[in-house]
Amino acid sequence: MSLDQIAGVAHEPGGSPTGVVVLTHGAGGDRDSLLLRQVCDEWARRGWLAVRYNLPYRRRRPKGPPSGSAAGDRAGIVEAITVCRGLSGGPLIAGGHSYGGRQASMVVASGEIGVDLLALFSYPVHPPGKPERPRTEHLPDIRVPTVFTHGTSDPFGTPGELREAAALIAAPTEVVEITGARHDLRSKTLDVPALAVDAALRLLA
Structure with missing residues (x-):
């Protein structure tokens, strides 16, 4: 399996x-x-093939913030989903952390490519300290189950703001709150990956 075109790394199940x-x-x-x-x-570990990949701007430059157009990064997400869809006959889950998750949610909202579930980590509801600039306008166009995994101390959105954003989606959603975690979702007490995967599997069922 060649994931080179999307700079992808596969975690393969047994x-x-x-x-x-x-x-x-x-x-x-x-x-x-x-x-x-x-x-x-x-x-x-749960029997799924998981692929983590670099967005186009990161393939061009190893460090620094997104450069070029976000539309180019969204095209890279479509490409990654297309490449990975052929790797299993089962469901396909797409998403990502912060900016990557937001761009994936915009791809799904546009209807350009279908997925079975969206998995969004630390969704940036608004820029830090700027709740008057919400990044939620496309969420009502999402029609697939969506899991938000979010730290309660994330400056990109309070738990309340995140729940309001999730309620805009026209499909089942689940919010996994990570108590005390910030934008990186690190926690000394909670198993963040297990909680996120559990929620996704519940929604898929």
Whole structure:
């Protein structure tokens, strides 16, 4: 299997995969972020093939914020979902952390490509300290089950703001609150990957 065109890394399950999970990174990160590695490991343990990949701007430049157009990054998400869809006959889950998750949600809202579930980590409801600039206008166009995994101390959105955003989606949603976690979702007490995967599997069922 060649994931080179999307700069992807596969976490393979023991047997034939139940389905495929395709996840990407936040604005300052890349496919090797601790969160993506841990979540993909958890999916593989549950029998799914999980792929973490770099967005087009990160393939062009190893460091720094997104450069070029967000539309180009969304095209890269469509490409990644297309490449990975053929790797299993089962369901396909797409999403990502922060910026990557937001762009994936915009791809799904546009109807350009179908997925079975959206998995959004630290969704940036608004820029830090600027609740008057919500990034939620496309959410009512999402028609697939969506899991939000969110830290209660995330400056990109309070738990209340995140729940209001989730309520805009025209499909079942689940919000997984990580008590005390900030935007990176690190927690000393909670198993964040397991909680996120559990919620996704509940919605898929």
